[in-house]
Amino acid sequence: MARREPSITTDRLTATQLMEIDACTRCNECLNWCPVYEEINQGTFTPEGHANLTSKDTLDFTPKNKLNTWRTFMNKSYGLRAKLFGPREIPEDAIMKFRDELYQCTTCGICSTVCESGIGTVEIWESLRANMVMHERGPYGKQVGFTELLKTHNIFAAEQKDRLCWMPGDVEMEEKCDVAYFVGCTAAYRMQKVALATVRVLNALNIPFTMLGEEEWCCVSVLIRTGQLGLVEEFVNHNIEALKEKGVKTVVYACAGCHRTSILDWPKFYKGGKKLPFEILALSEYMERLLDAGKIEFKWEKPLEKTVTMHDSCHTGRHVGVFDAPRRIYKMIPGINFVEMERNREYQRCCGAGGGIKAGVPDLALKCAQKRVRDAEAVGADIISSTCPFCRRNIKDGINAMETNVVFEDQIVLVAEAMGLDLTVPKNPYSDKQVE
Numbered sequence: 001m002a003r004r005e006p007s008i009t010t011d012r013l014t015a016t017q018l019m020e021i022d023a024c025t026r027c028n029e030c031l032n033w034c035p036v037y038e039e040i041n042q043g044t045f046t047p048e049g050h051a052n053l054t055s056k057d058t059l060d061f062t063p064k065n066k067l068n069t070w071r072t073f074m075n076k077s078y079g080l081r082a083k084l085f086g087p088r089e090i091p092e093d094a095i096m097k098f099r100d101e102l103y104q105c106t107t108c109g110i111c112s113t114v115c116e117s118g119i120g121t122v123e124i125w126e127s128l129r130a131n132m133v134m135h136e137r138g139p140y141g142k143q144v145g146f147t148e149l150l151k152t153h154n155i156f157a158a159e160q161k162d163r164l165c166w167m168p169g170d171v172e173m174e175e176k177c178d179v180a181y182f183v184g185c186t187a188a189y190r191m192q193k194v195a196l197a198t199v200r201v202l203n204a205l206n207i208p209f210t211m212l213g214e215e216e217w218c219c220v221s222v223l224i225r226t227g228q229l230g231l232v233e234e235f236v237n238h239n240i241e242a243l244k245e246k247g248v249k250t251v252v253y254a255c256a257g258c259h260r261t262s263i264l265d266w267p268k269f270y271k272g273g274k275k276l277p278f279e280i281l282a283l284s285e286y287m288e289r290l291l292d293a294g295k296i297e298f299k300w301e302k303p304l305e306k307t308v309t310m311h312d313s314c315h316t317g318r319h320v321g322v323f324d325a326p327r328r329i330y331k332m333i334p335g336i337n338f339v340e341m342e343r344n345r346e347y348q349r350c351c352g353a354g355g356g357i358k359a360g361v362p363d364l365a366l367k368c369a370q371k372r373v374r375d376a377e378a379v380g381a382d383i384i385s386s387t388c389p390f391c392r393r394n395i396k397d398g399i400n401a402m403e404t405n406v407v408f409e410d411q412i413v414l415v416a417e418a419m420g421l422d423l424t425v426p427k428n429p430y431s432d433k434q435v436e
């Protein structure tokens with residue numbers, strides 16, 4: 001009799017990841033931190049198609065159980081018994097249930113931060129998602145449309161020629177330059193105030209810079225986070241070559257998603273794993289470097305007189321490790337009373353936007369955002385601020401759907417306002433699509 005084919009494969013998983021999956025000691029620490037499990041366990045969110053979950057069922061959405069479920073699948077498919085007697089069948093509905101559990105995750109990474117075995121969970125979730133997509137079991141919900149949308153080279157299916165339509169004529173930008181500002185789709189089309197604040201501040205600090213304009217394609221964070229790798233190599237290499245052509249040595253980011261993707265993901269797809277030909281920095285890091293070198297000086301015009309707290313985006317914070325530079329900038333803004341939320345820096349609570357959750361599971365994204373706003377309320381903040389247009393979008397959506405006096409504003413907008421810079425975005429085809 002012919003041997004049965006395994007029901008799952010280990011495609012997209014590295015040898016290290018296969019060992020890491022085996023390394024979970026079931027200590028349960030990640031259960032105390034996972035924002036998705038918290039919502040499901042508290043009954044504030046029910047995943048689609050999973051009504052009436054018992055408390056035992058809810059555990060299947062924890063990092064620990066996801067690792068254990070996949071380990072069981074691998075044992076059935078490739079363990080000693082499978083080698084001797086052939087793989088044991090895994091019902092497709094069990095695999096699809098696992099698929100649902102895998103995609104109810106913001107890839108926030110706190111399960112990795114607190115894991116006593118040091119398991120790189122985010123990379124494992126992303127590899128497993130790529131495995132699911134490869135076998136036509138993923139992605140999830142509206143994430144299915146990402147590849148189609150990106151045929152336009154941006155995630156909003158907008159016109160590429162409009163990529164700089166938010167920029168007033170008096171902004172000074174170089175054609176070629178050592179420094180590039182990578183704007184990102186969200187700031188270019190939906191958060192134009194953030195993009196404008198960034199270029200206004202760069203101009204006011206006399207920092208020459210260039211931008212790619214029409215040649216800036218999506219950073220492909222949305223594809224990598226959701227396991228859809230088909231277009232990734234083309235997009236990554238396009239952006240890198242375009243930056244090289246402009247003679248760029250340093251790329252700065254005011255978008256945490258683009259920043260994380262460029263620094264951690266692009267090298268994996270650039271010419272088979274080559275080192276990037278430029279350095280990647282968060283805008284706050286770059287400004288800190290220039291401050292330390294005595295090359296820039298902020299000229300403040302308007303004290304803000306607000307209590308401000310910082311929400312560390314998962315991407316620039318926990319994933320890349322930039323915590324101090326943005327705090328230094330906040331503390332320089334005159335009039336700001338800077339306070340920390342109880343959960344901050346690497347232990348920050350995810351706002352719920354990442355990992356394809358905003359598109360795939362929007363109810364969950366909203367619940368997480370509102371919990372983060374309550375964290376800000378608890379420390380008496382007037383403003384919750386971050387360095388990520390995507391956090392901005394989700395936290396603002398959360399605020400708009402709840403009773404609170406807290407408002408959100410991006411760090412670079414606060415800086416621009418305190419410097420008295422003009423943040424009037426010229427009318428453009430996306431003016432009525434801005435998230436305010």
Ligand code: SF4
Pocket residue numbers: 033034035036037062063104105106107108109110111112121122
């Ligand atoms: S990455 Fe975040 S949301 Fe995903 S399983 Fe880990 S703790 Fe939960």
Ligand code: SF4
Pocket residue numbers: 023024025026027028029030031063064067111114115116117118119
């Ligand atoms: S914290 Fe790490 S070792 Fe502990 S249960 Fe979670 S994944 Fe396993």
